[in-house]
Amino acid sequence: MSDLLSIGASGLRAYSRALSTIGDNIANAQTPGYARRSLELHQAQAGSNMMLYRGAVNPGGVDISGISRSVDAWLIEDSRISGSDAERSATRLAWLERVEGALSNETNGISTALTKLYTTADQLTADPNNQTLRAQFLQAVDDVASGFRTAAGRLSDMAQGVEASAAAVTDAFNTDLAALEEINIGLRKARPGSTNQASLLDERDRLIDKLSAAAGVTASFDDRGTVTLRASASGDLLVGGGTVNPIAVSAAADGRLSYTIGGAPIPIATGALAGLSQAADHVADQRAALDTMASDFATQLNAAHQAGFDKAGNPGVALFSGASAATLTANALNPDQVAVADGGSSNGNMLAFAAMRGAGGPEDRWSGHLATQAQATASARAQDAAANTRADAAYAARSAVSEVDIDREAADLLRFQQAYSAAARTIQVARETMQTLLNSL
Structure with a gap:
């Protein structure tokens, strides 16, 4: 159950950060010089895994790599x-x-x-x-x-x-x-x-x-x-x-x-x-x-x-x-x-x-x-x-990469809200399961 709890907790942290990033994008959609940001996520290493060995089952949750900016160096130049x-x-x-x-x-x-x-x-x-x-x-x-x-x-x-x-x-x-x-x-x-x-x-x-x-x-x-x-x-x-x-x-x-x-x-x-x-x-x-x-x-x-x-x-x-x-x-x-x-x-x-x-x-x-x-x-x-x-023309090409698309942000907002709800539900299931096991003792 502890693994399930950690997976849910990692999801809450990651998707909360993702929602915050989307909020920044929407708030700065008209800000000159602002480049659209996205949160880089990757699968977390499971507790039973080692650096040189990965188990057959590795439910490790999600980790945050960092924030990336949507830019193209050639188009900017x-x-x-x-x-x-x-x-x-x-x-x-x-x-x-x-x-x-x-x-x-x-x-x-x-x-x-x-x-x-x-x-x-x-x-x-x-x-x-x-x-x-x-x-x-x-x-x-x-x-x-x-x-x-x-x-x-x-x-x-x-x-x-x-x-x-x-x-x-x-x-x-x-x-x-x-x-x-x-x-x-x-x-x-x-x-x-x-x-x-x-x-x-x-x-x-x-x-x-x-x-x-x-x-x-x-x-x-x-x-x-x-x-x-x-x-x-x-x-x-x-x-x-x-x-x-x-x-x-x-x-x-x-x-x-x-x-x-x-x-x-x-x-x-x-x-x-x-x-x-x-x-x-x-x-x-x-x-x-x-x-x-x-x-x-x-x-x-x-x-x-x-x-x-x-x-x-x-x-x-x-x-x-x-x-x-x-x-x-x-x-x-x-x-x-x-x-x-x-x-x-x-x-x-x-x-x-x-x-x-x-x-x-x-x-x-x-x-x-x-x-x-x-x-x-x-x-x-x-x-x-x-x-x-x-x-x-050059600025339009640059903006096509860097600018904030409200429709896209709205779709991502819905996606990460659902992911956040799913992570919260995972924690709830883990808690209920743990409580059921404890009650059965």
């Missing part, structure tokens, strides 16, 4: 790689869309101002002494300069925003590195197969997912589950052997970003930090291009205006001053100083202005610049869509 690429493309796209907005006519009005300037010049060819048209011409010049300053200011703010975002992501990355080392410490102390170990492994994987999304990483594990983490592009050690090596970010004068570990440069090719670096490069390129266009535009229009003569017959003066988009300013002129005439006619200089509207002129160059930016944004959008599609 694939989801991290694709997720890191998706994070890079999404971050880059977000900033390219902001650049497109900063350069748009709705934001700075440069396209409208250029059209107004040349339209007014055309109208002055027909009515060169019209003071209202002369004033409108000067207003258009001021609007163009103001538009360039607005665009330059927006791009400058954007460069600072990218730098601030990179600093924030870097700080969070380093915080997660330190947290991951704390998880390593806990895993070295955790009992294999325990609930505590499973919880630590879930948190370990969640942290690696975050770190991979921020900057590509590669992970290797020992038999205790502790992780050694390295930067995927360079192989630099980030976490391992009790060491944590944080990364640092710095910005050049033009806003371009660079990353270091212990003062040594480290390439980051994927993740949010890579996307921010690419965005910073793009913003810096756009700022340089905007300065070049503003300078060329001012030089071209100043030369054209200075080639004519104003209402008093004096040579035209420069319309603009400033050597960059941020400093481009319309000089203070009065309507009489607009150089409409040339040496041969009262409207000849404005006719020359009209000739600047063709290919290679300021309007054409600005339209081409906006088209190039739009193409870059469209390309980034297509890349982002492809990266997100792949990441979603």
Whole structure:
């Protein structure tokens, strides 16, 4: 009877633990990073058995081997790689869309101002002494300069925003590195197969997912589950052997970003930090291009205006001053100083202005610049869509293994409830049988 009692007692312990595990699964069905757990059970060794000998009859009950997590290492790694690429493309796209907005006519009005300037010049060819048209011409010049300053200011703010975002992501990355080392410490102390170990492994994987999304990483594990983490592009050690090596970010004068570990440069090719670096490069390129266009535009229009003569017959003066988009300013002129005439006619200089509207002129160059930016944004959008599609597929494959299926848990819950009842009934039968034997004495 003692064997029957021990079998029933082992069943109660095992199935009670199994029901608790199912309860954890159901409670954490929507918890990010939670991997489904199952209780590993095996037949207990009977009391009459020895290590090298098993009797013909061995009713030994059931023992608990530990808790296992439903994970697939290859699927996890694939989801991290694709997720890191998706994070890079999404971050880059977000900033390219902001650049497109900063350069748009709705934001700075440069396209409208250029059209107004040349339209007014055309109208002055027909009515060169019209003071209202002369004033409108000067207003258009001021609007163009103001538009360039607005665009330059927006791009400058954007460069600072990218730098601030990179600093924030870097700080969070380093915080997660330190947290991951704390998880390593806990895993070295955790009992294999325990609930505590499973919880630590879930948190370990969640942290690696975050770190991979921020900057590509590669992970290797020992038999205790502790992780050694390295930067995927360079192989630099980030976490391992009790060491944590944080990364640092710095910005050049033009806003371009660079990353270091212990003062040594480290390439980051994927993740949010890579996307921010690419965005910073793009913003810096756009700022340089905007300065070049503003300078060329001012030089071209100043030369054209200075080639004519104003209402008093004096040579035209420069319309603009400033050597960059941020400093481009319309000089203070009065309507009489607009150089409409040339040496041969009262409207000849404005006719020359009209000739600047063709290919290679300021309007054409600005339209081409906006088209190039739009193409870059469209390309980034297509890349982002492809990266997100792949990441979603990889995550779905990973989730199919790790996620909690409520229907399955409900079936297991019923199965182990019945098993628990059976174990309890076994103890009851053993007690009743023992009592009957005792009563018969």
